[in-house]
Amino acid sequence: MADALRNADNSDMSSTTQARLAGEAPLLNVRDLAMQFGGLKAVDGVALKVHPGEVVSVIGPNGAGKTTVFNCISGFYQPTGGEVYFEDKPMHRLPGFKIAQAGMVRTFQNVRLFKEMTVVENLLVAQHMHAERNLLRGLFKTPGYRRSEKALMQQAGDWLERVGLLEFANREAGNLAYGQQRRLEIARCMVARPKLLMLDEPAAGLNPNETRDLDDLIVSLTRDEGISVLLIEHDMSLVMGISDHIYVVNQGQPLADGTPDEIRHNDAVIKAYLGEE
Amino acid sequence: MAQILKKAGTSPAEAIPPQPSYRRPWWSATAAAVLTLVLGGSVLGVQLESTGITTTVRLMGMETWGWLLAAALAVFLHQLIRPQVEDWRARTRKPSRFTLPKIFSGQKRQLWIMLAIGALLIFPFMSNRSAVDLATLTLIYIMLGLGLNVVVGLAGLLDLGYVGFYAVGAYTYALLNSYLGFSFWEALPLAGLMTALFGYLLGFPVLRLRGDYLAIVTLGFGEIIRILLNNWTELTGGPNGIARIPKPTFFDLEFTRKAQEGNVPFHEYFGIAYDPSYKIIYLYLLALILVLITLFVIYRLLRMPIGRAWEALREDDIACRSLGMNPTGIKLSAFTIGASFAGFAGAFFAARQGFISPESFTFIESAIILAIVVLGGMGSQLGVILAAIAMTLLPELAREFNEYRMLLFGLMMVLMMVWRPQGLVPLKRPHMELDRG
Numbered sequence: 001m002a003d004a005l006r007n008a009d010n011s012d013m014s015s016t017t018q019a020r021l022a023g024e025a026p027l028l029n030v031r032d033l034a035m036q037f038g039g040l041k042a043v044d045g046v047a048l049k050v051h052p053g054e055v056v057s058v059i060g061p062n063g064a065g066k067t068t069v070f071n072c073i074s075g076f077y078q079p080t081g082g083e084v085y086f087e088d089k090p091m092h093r094l095p096g097f098k099i100a101q102a103g104m105v106r107t108f109q110n111v112r113l114f115k116e117m118t119v120v121e122n123l124l125v126a127q128h129m130h131a132e133r134n135l136l137r138g139l140f141k142t143p144g145y146r147r148s149e150k151a152l153m154q155q156a157g158d159w160l161e162r163v164g165l166l167e168f169a170n171r172e173a174g175n176l177a178y179g180q181q182r183r184l185e186i187a188r189c190m191v192a193r194p195k196l197l198m199l200d201e202p203a204a205g206l207n208p209n210e211t212r213d214l215d216d217l218i219v220s221l222t223r224d225e226g227i228s229v230l231l232i233e234h235d236m237s238l239v240m241g242i243s244d245h246i247y248v249v250n251q252g253q254p255l256a257d258g259t260p261d262e263i264r265h266n267d268a269v270i271k272a273y274l275g276e277e
Numbered sequence: 278m279a280q281i282l283k284k285a286g287t288s289p290a291e292a293i294p295p296q297p298s299y300r301r302p303w304w305s306a307t308a309a310a311v312l313t314l315v316l317g318g319s320v321l322g323v324q325l326e327s328t329g330i331t332t333t334v335r336l337m338g339m340e341t342w343g344w345l346l347a348a349a350l351a352v353f354l355h356q357l358i359r360p361q362v363e364d365w366r367a368r369t370r371k372p373s374r375f376t377l378p379k380i381f382s383g384q385k386r387q388l389w390i391m392l393a394i395g396a397l398l399i400f401p402f403m404s405n406r407s408a409v410d411l412a413t414l415t416l417i418y419i420m421l422g423l424g425l426n427v428v429v430g431l432a433g434l435l436d437l438g439y440v441g442f443y444a445v446g447a448y449t450y451a452l453l454n455s456y457l458g459f460s461f462w463e464a465l466p467l468a469g470l471m472t473a474l475f476g477y478l479l480g481f482p483v484l485r486l487r488g489d490y491l492a493i494v495t496l497g498f499g500e501i502i503r504i505l506l507n508n509w510t511e512l513t514g515g516p517n518g519i520a521r522i523p524k525p526t527f528f529d530l531e532f533t534r535k536a537q538e539g540n541v542p543f544h545e546y547f548g549i550a551y552d553p554s555y556k557i558i559y560l561y562l563l564a565l566i567l568v569l570i571t572l573f574v575i576y577r578l579l580r581m582p583i584g585r586a587w588e589a590l591r592e593d594d595i596a597c598r599s600l601g602m603n604p605t606g607i608k609l610s611a612f613t614i615g616a617s618f619a620g621f622a623g624a625f626f627a628a629r630q631g632f633i634s635p636e637s638f639t640f641i642e643s644a645i646i647l648a649i650v651v652l653g654g655m656g657s658q659l660g661v662i663l664a665a666i667a668m669t670l671l672p673e674l675a676r677e678f679n680e681y682r683m684l685l686f687g688l689m690m691v692l693m694m695v696w697r698p699q700g701l702v703p704l705k706r707p708h709m710e711l712d713r714g
Binding site for chain 1: 574577578581582583585586588589592593595596597598599600601602603604706707708709
């Protein structure tokens with residue numbers, strides 16, 4: 001794990017991935033995104049690309065419209081302008097659950113677990129789209145249904161082990177410690193088998209140890225599972241350490257984008273964060 | 278912090294449950310065989326004979342008892358070798374680390390459930406008419422409570438118009454019978470389907486609503502159904518209702534003294550004297566079977582993806598959407614499936630009463646069914662059963678307080694909300710067990 005972390009750190013200098021350099025088709029392509037609430041333009045002209053296997057971060061000061069961007073991409077808001085393409089298929093105008101079915105699964109800034117259900121049940125529910133949902137087959141427990149349920153259980157068990165929650169499998173999710181809830185939420189997304197995992201401030205409220213664990217987890221997801229990650233985060237050390245590409249949003253508008261190194265030395269970004277003077 | 282928590286929890290190795298004990302297979306096999314004899318004997322081995330006003334019990338012939346003994350022996354042997362068979366199957370099966378708990382986990386629980394069903398089957402033969410009649414009514418309320426539990430307890434959709442579906446079920450049978458001559462058995466599935474359709478149709482407009490707003494719309498729906506039935510006089514007979522709805526038949530045998538043309542009554546076919554209590558007992562057993570089917574179906578649904586989705590939707594519909602679940606479909610399925618149970622209950626109610634009118638389907642019925650769900654514990658099946666029994670038995674036992682019945686009812690609800698808001702038997706989360714392997 002520690003090696004992976006160091007590698008991620010070292011790759012800062014050249015972290016723009018091969019795919020991005022070669023101009024390959026991006027997994028997620030957002031163009032000219034706009035979201036207007038009445039007279040307020042919360043998001044205006046934001047564009048971003050995520051290539052397969054990349055970790056891409058969106059950063060910006062508080063109230064910059066990062067979460068609004070997330071909500072537009074994941075279908076929880078209907079964007080008032082712009083286009084969202086996922087694997088070259090248009091996603092704007094689709095409801096949130098369709099977008100999730102297409103392979104974009106997100107977490108929430110304030111953890112949204114099924115609190116009164118157990119930890120395992122949370123992971124079983126999350127596999128709803130992959131489950132055998134035929135009512136009659138379920139009622140009569142056909143071999144196919146049993147196989148399907150067993151596979152769900154197996155997958156849930158594997159992920160619980162991976163995020164270190166196996167021993168809490170039968171605990172109610174609401175009774176877990178906060179850091180564990182965060183990890184469970186990521187595991188819940190992963191059992192839904194996404195191609196792009198969207199994390200909305202996953203490190204919020206975590207202590208430094210837990211943040212380091214999270215860092216390792218995200219790196220291992222892209223490395224072992226081959227998924228891409230789109231990240232909103234305030235914790236700069238986390239963002240700078242694991243991102244391949246960073247987009248900076250300020251007051252709803254794109255401010256800069258580039259590798260972590262470029263962003264770190266970008267004057268406009270420093271100004272936006274520290275003020276004009 | 279993480280380490281402390283890890284120490285506090287049990288390690289997975291410790292959590293592996295002990296294998297079922299094979300220590301006393303003889304005992305359990307004997308118990309099962311005796312139970313078979315008692316149950317089978319009481320149903321098949323004896324015959325009730327009424328001479329005048331007294332009823333005598335007559336033993337059946339040697340042949341019947343021979344078969345019963347053979348059945349008991351088969352059960353005995355099966356129980357005896359079952360541990361070995363299961364052991365062998367467990368060893369040959371591929372191990373998986375998690376398994377869903379089985380419907381009868383543990384022999385003790387299995388025994389209890391068998392005993393309860395056995396007792397419920399014997400009960401009408403040991404009891405008087407009015408008790409059996411009251412038990413049948415209780416069973417109807419159990420069915421209604423279980424159905425509403427799907428909508429309110431599991432999916433978290435507050436439905437105050439559930440009685441509307443009950444009315445749809447009852448009128449479906451009554452109308453199909455009086456206009457098209459459908460029998461109970463032909464109309465029962467149609468009543469379920471019709472009510473499911475109504476549940477689906479109501480589901481559409483209320484999909485966007487939640488909480489109080491949903492409650493108001495469903496309340497309106499229940500009233501619309503009642504007022505429609507009251508005013509559509511040409512079809513439903515209006516406030517006069519529909520009378521002479523036939524009772525269910527037993528494989529086309531009627532329970533009347535004189536059968537309709539071309540039909541044989543039950544007692545003539547079996548060569549026994551006519552007794553009106555046969556009909557009551559038959560209705561009771563029918564209701565019992567319907568309730569057992571309802572229990573089984575909902576038990577399975579709860580452990581299927583759809584049941585988990587209902588609960589997830591109750592917990593957090595935004596998270597549901599983010600995981601690719603279609604909240605519209607899930608809500609509609611809860612409404613539809615929940616409503617269909619009311620349809621079956623309604624058709625049975627119409628058959629039992631023989632007469633229905635819109636008077637039977639007022640808001641107070643909805644309130645009582647909802648009270649059963651809340652009193653029992655949202656989502657809990659055992660709780661609903663206990664609450665339904667309490668809600669139908671208590672008013673009967675407290676007949677003298679008739680005028681104060683609603684007062685007592687309200688008082689009980691208030692006290693429950695203060696002392697035990699989670700209900701009599703709160704829903705227990707299914708415990709997933711770790712398998713050895």
